[in-house]
Amino acid sequence: MNVSARTDVDQDVFLMFSVVDENLSWYLMDNIQKCLDPKEVNEDDPDFEESNLMHAIELCQHRAVAWHLFGMGNEVDIHSAFFHGNTLLDRGHRTDTLRSFPRDLCHGSDGPESSGEVAPDLPTGMQAFYTVQSCDSETVSTATSGVVRNFYLAAEKVLWNYAPSGKDLTKNASLTETDSASEVFFGRSHGRIGGKYWKVTYKEYTDSTFTNPKPKTPETGHLGILGPVLRAEEGDIIKVSFMNKADRNYSIEPHGLHYDEHFKGSSYDDGVNKPGSHVGPGKNFIYTWQVLDGPSPSDPPCIPYLYYSATDPPRDTNSGLVGPLLVCKKGTLGPNGIQKGVDKEFFLLLSVMDENLSWYLDDNIHKFGKNQELEEDEVFEESNKMHAVNGYMYGNLPGLEMCAGDRVVWYTFGLGTEADIHGVYFEGNTFQRQSTTRDTVSLFPHTAAAVSMHPKAPGVFEVSCRTTDHYSAGMRHRYHVDMCPDKKVKHADMKPTRIVKYFISAEEIEWDYSPERVWELEKHHASPEDSPGSIFVEKGEGRIGSRYKKVVYREYTDDTFRVQKKQQPNQQHLGIMGPIIRGEVGEQILITFKNKASRPYSITAHGVRARGSHLPVSPGHILVLTWDLLESSGPGPSDPNCITYAYYSTVDFIKDLYSGLLGPLVVCRPGTLNMGEGSDRQRTDVEREFALLFMVYDENKSWYLDDNIRTYLNVDPGTYEGDEGFEESNLMHSINGRLYGNLHGLVMTQGQKVDWYLLGMGNEVDMHTVHFHAETFTYKTDRVHRADVFDLFPGTFQTVEMVAGNPGTWLLHCHVTDHIHAGMEATFTIESVYQTFNMLISGE
Structure with a gap:
């Protein structure tokens, strides 16, 4: 805590919330050897006594204070910092609780009325106390002007x-x-x-x-x-x-x-x-x-x-x-x-x-x-x-x-x-x-x-x-x-301004989470046998490895489903995800869905009025369904021009999800998209679009677990009993289905406007603090916020906007410690204007 150099607040207070895991410290053995010998500790030593005193934070009543909270650590580092007895403003909104996650920074401001405590985690002792004193000679009245309830x-x-x-x-x-x-x-x-x-x-x-x-x-x-x-x-x-x-x-x-x-x-x-x-x-x-x-x-x-x-x-x-x-x-x-x-x-x-x-x-x-x-x-x-x-x-x-x-x-x-x-x-x-x-x-x-x-x-x-x-x-x-008799409702049906057609299949493939291990082995300074990443990507006894049978959404050129649409360079980054389905408010998306897989699946979307989406489609069958992009589906007053949703199968929401069926849906304001067809339709207001799904694919919950045990372990899944290590090895910490830098195609040019469609799905472990190195972006609520980390959770979809600034190849990853070690990392490349110009001249 210190007196602020800012002119709009009197004090700045910095708080780091972290479960410090000494098991991961370089000095674990030193601490064990030192702390197991009590003779080395003099309980009467003044410095030792001072080290154990938890000093309160001292604040002045009614004076503006800026609180800066940041977190580091792992999946357990979800902290709700409750400021007892006072409220503050968080990005312009009144609250008394600030959230903190690994590598996330949160800011709040207040003019405290009374002393209290900051207590995100009472049972484990994660408390701090602050005292509020009257620092002025004049007393400020806190008399209320309302009623007694x-x-x-x-x-x-x-x-x-x-x-x-x-x-x-x-x-x-x-x-x-x-x-x-x-x-x-x-x-x-x-x-x-x-x-x-x-x-x-x-x-x-x-x-x-x-x-x-x-x-x-x-x-x-x-x-x-x-x-x-x-x-x-x-x-x-x-x-x-x-x-x-x-x-x-x-x-x-x-x-x-x-x-x-x-x-x-x-x-x-x-x-x-x-x-x-x-x-x-x-x-x-x-x-x-x-x-x-x-x-x-x-x-x-x-x-x-x-x-x-x-x-x-x-x-x-x-x-x-x-x-x-x-x-x-x-x-x-x-x-x-x-x-x-x-x-x-x-x-x-x-x-x-x-x-x-x-x-x-x-x-x-x-x-x-x-x-x-x-x-x-x-x-x-x-x-x-x-x-x-x-x-x-x-x-x-x-x-x-x-x-x-x-x-x-x-x-x-x-x-x-x-x-x-x-x-x-x-x-x-x-x-x-x-x-x-x-x-x-x-x-x-x-x-x-x-x-x-x-x-x-x-x-x-x-x-x-x-x-x-x-x-x-x-x-x-x-x-x-x-429908209530006393309510007059404007009819929700609409005549679409345009019908946009997509031909989507569900089909089974072999998917490789980590085709190359160069990144992983360099990162851990290890051989394939002793790398910490081997539990996930090395095939061996009781380990499936990096390849799994999965099911994915793929796009075709027409309703014959004979010719799969060729993936363009700007779509390479999608990885395991289905195509980006785009539409504008007022349009109707007409999906012809063919199930080319071996069990029933569906396709349904967030944010739209859907007809037929929840119907299971049997193997080999085709269903035509519609998604209406009503005004209520589109960007709000403060949103960017296009907002992000997801589409996926809901025959069995959990098993279908972990088996691989998910894709991004982007809904835009009228006039934002060009007149292309299907996923070739592009935005006119930005130069690059990238969709990123951060999720731990739990292959233990996939429909194809037995198939994968039979194929890659060469054992009978009916009699195979996997241990905890086997289950852990099937948790694939991926970005678009890739681990350890294997996601490619995130390439842009210096000065380009880039929109990133960030998607979070999954389980309790799927707390992801998405960090873009060397760049910042803006995200919009009722205000515009600048950051380099965005927090994703199950069901979180967010468009963030960036102007590519620093040429180079930069790290993009989740900052949760376990997720970093397990491979939830990729890179994005910003080419300099001169580099792009030279490539165009040379015809590359």
Whole structure:
């Protein structure tokens, strides 16, 4: 921390968040030898004592502070830095939580009101404290000008059912069907608990007597396990009368609000008594919170936060104590406390509820399980990790109903651990966020996002997490858009301005993730036998190697599917991906799809209105389907001229994806594309376009695993039992299906405008911090941001814009440590203007 050299802030604070893995240090052996001899440590040495003192960061009240957060490290380095008791601006938007990832830089600014802590990871001690002092002789008033809003909340123990229907409603199948993904969580054999658990939830009452619960309404039926929605406007005071009707100490801690030490819901040893941090059973406490900071001018009218019990945050929240909080601009809420100008509000908490960390695990074992000794059994532990939305799984979340034409706001929340990377996908409709158009929003622990949707066509659509493990584990539900008599909706059908034809096949090929090993061996200074990359690309006993049978999308010239379209030099970089499918708003894309593979597949896209996309196409059959590029599919007001989506097969979303079926879809503003046909159609506003998919292909989940075992290991897959090393060797950390610098074709000329279409898909490990060496780019929200790293997560699609500046061949890679070692690296080349000119003269 230091006094800032800038004129717009008084102090700069720099924080690095990293799980420092000393196992990877050059000095591991030195440290072992040194630290195992306690005689070398003098506990009374002043320098030694000083080294163990964790000094607080000192700030001045109401003076501007710039916080600069950056991360380094590995897949576990997902940090949500929560600034207790204060808020700040992150790229112009109000928040109290900043995200940090490996090699990612994040900046926030604030004028702190009160002392607090920065706590991204409480259980492992990743906390820092900051003190706020009055540095001026004059006291600045923090008096509020709003109203006092009273709420009455109780903590009550309940018996919760994660799937009350007893069915996987997304498939209309039994949750305990043999070998189904849901049976892991809902089966009762071998001492497993099943889908019912004792939990504790926040319940709202009408007054301080806590005798009359507030009745549920159709508007609140979807909240599930969440507490009631607390709403307030900037300048208001929130008073929450809290009655603990449960059986142990609990509290309430809000995000985004200001409060005195007396009203803190969490406790740490700073010598100040905090009675609100541990309200005992049968006790009552009244919290007083101030809404000093409302939404910024760039924010929507209301911004979402969480409140939760923070007596022991991990155990309290996994036990069930969490709820939504809305902070709104003045004049936003009507007399009934509901937001004006909005027809429907929905609140979705996506979280892996870890019942192993619940206070009631023993109670649940005694009531539903069979043997307390199972607590450390891996299968038992996994069965208690409930991948839920508002406490429901596998389509059991009720109440997501709206009318076509409604103005809908979805408030989405994340909670949990580094496993809680969520890509929330709204099938069938796009939404607006920060003046951009998307259909997927990313969430992380203790973060929240508000998105606005205006559905116009009736239907039943899926809302789900695109993280593959979460999807299969039940984090998928349905929302209904109905035609309502009192709603006048402009007809969603349109006459397309142009019909653009593509002829796409699915066909099986042998794919080589690493045709050459020069890069890998030079990088590791190793021979093929002892290279760390050998586990992935060296064929041997129990190792398939770099070649696998896969299925890919490929383009043909016409509907006879006899002549495959020749790949142009500017398409070489696509690798395993299908062709870039391009279209403009107002057009209709007509796909003739032939399945030339050996099992059923489909082709469906994000962001468009699709007909026929989900239909499985049998081997040898052809299906003609349409994608309408409505206005809601196209770039938002602040987006670049073309935005990025993906298309893939959904017969079995996970297996189809890992088998290889995915391609980029680019939707542009009218007038952006030339009049070419199919993938030969190019943009007129940029000189180069490149699409990059960062994903760990999990070949263990491919349809062709047995074929690959049989072909490349020459053993019977029915009897082969692979070990953990075998499974690890099948995780291919690739860019467009290539490892260790084997992706080619990323060539441009100095001064050219280049658009990069970045795509992220996959699982919890698919946190990718995409770093372009020697160049920067811009990406757009409601503002233009410059960076050299962009964060990708499952379901993240983003166009970034670059002007190629520095001639040379430069590194392009994911900055997550494990991903670097596993080969998620490529290069891009910027040729100098003179070099390109000379090549043209020489005819090369």
